[in-house]
Amino acid sequence: MNKSVLLGTLAFAGLAAAGASAATLDDVKARGSLNCGVTTGVPGFAEPDADGVWQGFDVAVCRAVAAAVLGDPEAVTFVPTTGKTRFTALASGEIDMLARNTTWTFSRDTDLKFDFVGVNYYDGQGFMVPTDLGVASATELDGATVCIQTGTTTELNLADYFRVNGMSYEPVPIETGAEAVQQFLAGACDVYTTDRSALAAQRAGFESPDSYMLLPEVVSKEPLGPLVRHGDSEWGDIVRWTLNALISAEELGVTSENIEEMASAPGDNPEINRLLGTEGELGAMIGLDAAWAKNAIAASGNFGEVFDKNIGESTAIGLARGLNAQYTDGGLIYSPPFR
Amino acid sequence: MTTMTDPPQAEGFRIGQLIHDTRYRSYTFQFIALVLLILGFSWLAYNASQNEQLQSNGFSYEFLSAPAGYDINQQPIPYTSQDTHLRATVIGAINTIIVAVLACITATVFGVIAGVLRLSNNWIISKLMAVYVEMFRNIPVLIWIIIIFTVAANIFPPISEFRLPRDGSDPDRTLLFGMFAATNQGVFIPRLVFTGLGWLVALVFLASIAGVFGWRAHARKKLFDEGKVVPVLLPSIAILLLPTIVAYFILGMPVSVENPEMGRFRFEGGFLLRPSLIALWFALSIYTGAFIAENVRAGILAISKGQTEAAAALGMRPGRIMSLVVLPQALRVIIPPLISQYLNITKNTSLAIAVGYMDLTGTLGGITLNQTGRALECILLLMLFYLTFSLAISAIMNVYNNSVKLKER
Numbered sequence: 001m002n003k004s005v006l007l008g009t010l011a012f013a014g015l016a017a018a019g020a021s022a023a024t025l026d027d028v029k030a031r032g033s034l035n036c037g038v039t040t041g042v043p044g045f046a047e048p049d050a051d052g053v054w055q056g057f058d059v060a061v062c063r064a065v066a067a068a069v070l071g072d073p074e075a076v077t078f079v080p081t082t083g084k085t086r087f088t089a090l091a092s093g094e095i096d097m098l099a100r101n102t103t104w105t106f107s108r109d110t111d112l113k114f115d116f117v118g119v120n121y122y123d124g125q126g127f128m129v130p131t132d133l134g135v136a137s138a139t140e141l142d143g144a145t146v147c148i149q150t151g152t153t154t155e156l157n158l159a160d161y162f163r164v165n166g167m168s169y170e171p172v173p174i175e176t177g178a179e180a181v182q183q184f185l186a187g188a189c190d191v192y193t194t195d196r197s198a199l200a201a202q203r204a205g206f207e208s209p210d211s212y213m214l215l216p217e218v219v220s221k222e223p224l225g226p227l228v229r230h231g232d233s234e235w236g237d238i239v240r241w242t243l244n245a246l247i248s249a250e251e252l253g254v255t256s257e258n259i260e261e262m263a264s265a266p267g268d269n270p271e272i273n274r275l276l277g278t279e280g281e282l283g284a285m286i287g288l289d290a291a292w293a294k295n296a297i298a299a300s301g302n303f304g305e306v307f308d309k310n311i312g313e314s315t316a317i318g319l320a321r322g323l324n325a326q327y328t329d330g331g332l333i334y335s336p337p338f339r
Numbered sequence: 340m341t342t343m344t345d346p347p348q349a350e351g352f353r354i355g356q357l358i359h360d361t362r363y364r365s366y367t368f369q370f371i372a373l374v375l376l377i378l379g380f381s382w383l384a385y386n387a388s389q390n391e392q393l394q395s396n397g398f399s400y401e402f403l404s405a406p407a408g409y410d411i412n413q414q415p416i417p418y419t420s421q422d423t424h425l426r427a428t429v430i431g432a433i434n435t436i437i438v439a440v441l442a443c444i445t446a447t448v449f450g451v452i453a454g455v456l457r458l459s460n461n462w463i464i465s466k467l468m469a470v471y472v473e474m475f476r477n478i479p480v481l482i483w484i485i486i487i488f489t490v491a492a493n494i495f496p497p498i499s500e501f502r503l504p505r506d507g508s509d510p511d512r513t514l515l516f517g518m519f520a521a522t523n524q525g526v527f528i529p530r531l532v533f534t535g536l537g538w539l540v541a542l543v544f545l546a547s548i549a550g551v552f553g554w555r556a557h558a559r560k561k562l563f564d565e566g567k568v569v570p571v572l573l574p575s576i577a578i579l580l581l582p583t584i585v586a587y588f589i590l591g592m593p594v595s596v597e598n599p600e601m602g603r604f605r606f607e608g609g610f611l612l613r614p615s616l617i618a619l620w621f622a623l624s625i626y627t628g629a630f631i632a633e634n635v636r637a638g639i640l641a642i643s644k645g646q647t648e649a650a651a652a653l654g655m656r657p658g659r660i661m662s663l664v665v666l667p668q669a670l671r672v673i674i675p676p677l678i679s680q681y682l683n684i685t686k687n688t689s690l691a692i693a694v695g696y697m698d699l700t701g702t703l704g705g706i707t708l709n710q711t712g713r714a715l716e717c718i719l720l721l722m723l724f725y726l727t728f729s730l731a732i733s734a735i736m737n738v739y740n741n742s743v744k745l746k747e748r
Contacts, residue, residue: 187497
């Protein structure tokens with residue numbers, strides 16, 4: 001097993017060396033599809049539906065990039081990755097980008113040599129417990145058994161939180177979120193901890209969601225966002241500005257319903273015109289055709305639409321916009337101008 | 340000196356001989372194989388050296404002295420999340436050794452029993468053992484680990500049934516004999532607590548065990564040299580227990596038993612056998628036990644039936660024939676394949692990751708690798724560790740093999 005890991009690492013190293021010379025954009029165009037890394041399944045964020053089609057908040061970013069680059073939101077090969085395999089998959093060139101509830105941290109940006117292109121969800125780590133445990137606050141968890149997904153920032157935050165508060169706990173390390181949920185439901189651990197968005201998403205899928213509750217404490221900052229390999233700035237720009245296009249579209253009132261009308265002829269708002277390619281040369285500046293942003297927004301709607309459709313308050317997951325509202329509504333979601 | 344009628348130089352050496360002459364052919368092929376091997380490895384090394392990430396990050400083991408930042412549940416030596424990656428690695432290595440040693444012992448017990456019973460004249464027993472061996476040998480060990488882990492999580496009652504309800508009523512379940520509790524968070528058992536001079540009692544006990552072996556050697560020598568039968572069982576028990584009991588009371592009872600006690604969430608105190616350890620230990624034992632059973636059966640079948648008949652003719656009972664005549668001879672056949680089974684157990688402990696047991700693959704090859712991104716360094720170190728374990732087991736077992744193998748004088 002160990003030997004095969006090494007050989008795999010070396011083989012990937014070879015692939016990466018070969019892939020580094022060519023630009024990711026050319027690779028994607030030549031291949032005709034985008035290889036996008038996602039989770040192995042978190043409801044609302046990335047999960048195949050009953051027909052096997054990937055759906056979700058993170059999946060929408062993949063589809064927007066595919067639509068911007070290839071003009072087809074379906075031209076995506078989804079690669080499910082675990083917390084442990086995601087970075088190897090990206091570094092080795094197995095995937096072109098990663099849109100997978102991944103926290104933007106200093107060491108990942110610098111030491112691991114990745115580029116985070118932005119934040120599509122501002123999250124924080126929380127705790128979920130059964131209501132009959134009789135715990136109302138994370139400060140009462142001294143001595144509890146905690147299920148954690150191993151190989152994540154969650155693991156480190158948890159250790160820090162309990163140490164700083166002078167509490168002890170029994171960690172139960174688990175590979176994937178789905179397994180962790182199984183163990184938690186079976187009572188093999190008292191507490192399940194991960195990002196609050198994922199906790200809410202998974203709780204919504206439980207048979208009796210009311211028997212479980214999220215504790216009020218948020219123990220970390222978890223800015224989640226898509227990332228690409230370091231060193232291919234052109235590709236990084238494409239993914240960054242595709243995400244910004246979705247965010248700007250919401251701010252400017254461009255939706256999947258009115259986009260065809262707005263893009264058919266230049267209107268009186270120059271920023272919308274530049275965004276939708278009816279004015280200026282923004283597409284050409286990043287090596288794409290003029291309709292790139294229009295295609296990206298048309299793929300699954302603007303940022304707000306994607307949020308409401310997949311994880312918003314009208315869905316089973318029921319997350320409020322909160323920090324993830326536009327800056328104009330008091331949130332942190334903010335796109336630099338299209339100029 | 341002999342006369343050389345046909346000096347070899349006279350014929351000369353032709354290139355064609357490298358292929359056609361059996362004297363040189365083997366060297367030719369070995370040389371080609373060596374060159375290919377070197378080329379293969381240098382291709383891999385070159386590829387690695389061309390890796391962008393490796394070029395920019397360099398190759399360094401400095402991360403081992405940085406704080407690990409994560410917690411480990413099974414800590415044979417003290418550890419906090421502020422200790423270094425190196426210490427976490429060492430804990431992983433010790434955990435690997437713990438489960439490997441436990442599994443080697445139980446697998447041998449299972450294997451010997453199943454191997455002997457499969458040759459039993461009792462039809463039901465021999466068929467049962469055949470079913471056991473064939474079933475476990477032919478299903479991958481990873482599946483067994485997961486099956487046992489899942490079963491353990493579901494057959495043992497949830498720990499919430501042991502908790503004191505908040506309304507002050509009695510919990511649904513309590514400790515068995517006030518000492519044991521099997522829950523889905525693990526099996527809680529009492530623990531020995533040593534205070535003051537307690538270690539001296541433990542030392543006396545260890546010395547007593549050595550004393551028992553000494554007494555048995557003495558008894559055997561008397562029997563062989565002088566033909567005197569010296570009692571073994573009763574003196575052995577006395578040697579084993581008396582000094583320890585005397586030491587225990589003289590030193591003022593410094594060793595006590597600590598029972599698990601229900602805390603806010605789960606039992607505190609005592610010793611916890613985690614489900615991951617139980618699953619891994621049990622699965623490796625029964626799986627490898629099935630292989631060892633086949634080795635034992637082969638070893639027994641290799642001993643001529645005449646040996647059994649001769650021993651029976653002397654009036655020995657079947658149990659003694661097996662333990663005094665057949666098994667000692669069969670050991671010569673059994674030990675060499677047993678070594679490789681022990682190696683298999685050690686290597687298969689790396690499947691611990693499937694159930695979250697924090698062995699070497701879980702700490703160094705799992706969390707440390709993932710948190711630091713030093714894949715090549717971690718995997719190389721991991722290979723080095725497993726290679727060392729395996730060679731050490733091999734060396735120790737070969738010493739034992741030399742002591743039981745047929746001695747030619």
